[in-house]
Amino acid sequence: MSPFEDIRPFYDTEVNDAIKEIIHHPMLKAMMNFTFPDASDEYWKDLMLHCHSIRDFQINFIYPAVQKVLEKSSEGLSTSGFDKLEKNQSYLFISNHRDIILDTSLFNASLYENGLSMTTTAIGDNLVKKPFLNSLSRMTRNFTIKRGLPARELLESSKVTSAFIKNALLRENRSVWIAQREGRTKDGNDETHKGVLKMISMASEEENIIDYFKSLNIVPISISYEYDPTDVLKMPELLAKAKSEIYVKGENEDFFTLLNGIMGQKKRIHIHVGNILNEEIENIGAEESNPNRQFQAIADLVDRNILSGYKLWPTNYIAHDLLFGDNEYQSMYTEHEKEVFEKRFRKGVDTNDPMAVKSFLAMYANPVNNQKRGLKEIID
Incomplete structure (x- = not known):
């Protein structure tokens, strides 16, 4: 059994069986009726039942769905920097994070349009508790990050996640997308948390962390929406934070936010791919020997690059x-x-x-x- 059994996406061999389990789900019907408004249910169901890989599912169903979302709720997506990426190279994309689903869906759609392999993507397990969403997530090559664990379990879970990321990048040659911090940025302050970098480094196996981070080919990603479709929904948490109060999410808050993020008005959207940070990371290693300060310096480096690539709108x-x-x-x-x-x-x-x-x-x-x-x- 895989050490990543609890967090991994489906294998291609599992995709068709997973489709058969959700093919009659009302949420899937709603998604496909939105994506293919002029097609009968029999059309998309037959097409889906002949799908036998994650890539097929993404190209034939998720990509058209993303295009329909852009058509209905935005004034278009622009991109920059994708020409820096090589087709047969894996990258660790560290990104700012504003929307639960769209950030990664739009990024993978852009990779596909540029002839590049789509990523395996980190997603919090709080977002995929419903069986249907869990299956859909695993069919789009997401791996889950476990949230809210006691300290000891969190440490063990972080080690497994770190090993999964290493395996994807260095053994499977599959790029990975991960947010620069736990959860979405709600106040507009995009900041890389050292804890994310420390988690990633756990799989380095005594290797110098500078050398290890260089081997991962870290690339910062900046995504900006002219209008945040969930801006009003973020207000209760922001107000609680401003009043130094503990904010407790409602039972279906994440799901409601997910839907609003997809269909809410965004106007223009831009994704920028930054430069590979290997040279700058090597310079950090030459200038700083203290590991803790190295982590902070790398976090600051990612921040500067995400901020400089962020498109400011009116x-x-x-x-x-x-x-x-x-x-x-x-x-x-x-x-x-x-x-x-x-x-x-x-x-x-x-x-x-x-x-x-x-x-x-x-x-x-x-x-x-x-x-x-x-x-x-x-x-x-």
Whole structure:
């Protein structure tokens, strides 16, 4: 039995049986009716029952679904930097993370369009507790990260996850996508957590961590949405954080957020692929021998690259000017764009609550400040 049995995606040999188990599920019917609105159920069911690999399932069903989502809820996806990637090379993509499903779905669709292999992708097990979602996740090559474990179990689980990532990258030559921190960024501050890097390094087997990280070919990914489709849904947690209160999720909150992320309006979306960080990581090893400071330096390096590749939209500049009560970035947006943003803002936020106003605007404004600060650090 595989040491990764509890977290791994399906093998290709398991895909057809998994399809047979969910083929009559009402959620699958809803997905396929959305994806193929002019086709009969018999059409897509027959096509799906002849599917025998993850790649077939992704290309024939997930990719068209992503295209339909873009058509219905966005003004298009643009990309940059994919030409830096080589077809037969595996990469550890460390990405900022805004939307539960779309971030990785859009990224894999972009890899496919550029003739590159799609990734195996980290997803929290809290998002796939329902049997149907678990099967769908495993059929799209996701591996699960276990959440909320006691300290000892968390350590063992982290070791297994780290070994899975190493096996995918160095033995299977399969690229891996992982978020720069646990869970999604809700306040617009994209920051790499050292804990993620330490988890990844657990499989290094006494190897120098600098050499190990170089072997993984780390590439930072920046994804930005002009409108966050779940911005209003993030408000309760942001307000609890602002008041130093513990936030407890509702029973179906993740699922509700997942659906809103898929169908909510996003306007324009951009994905940027950064440079492979091997040279910079080698320089960190030459300048710093303390492992803890090496982890922090690598985290800072990933942050700078994600921030520099992050595309700022008119919504970011509008929020910044509204938050700070000035017109510093007035040239970056039109009056119409400002009116549309303010209408959305007033509809979703209690404007009589100063903390709610500040939290919502900061969600969009923080990337402006962070990119400005990051570029200043590079110049200095």
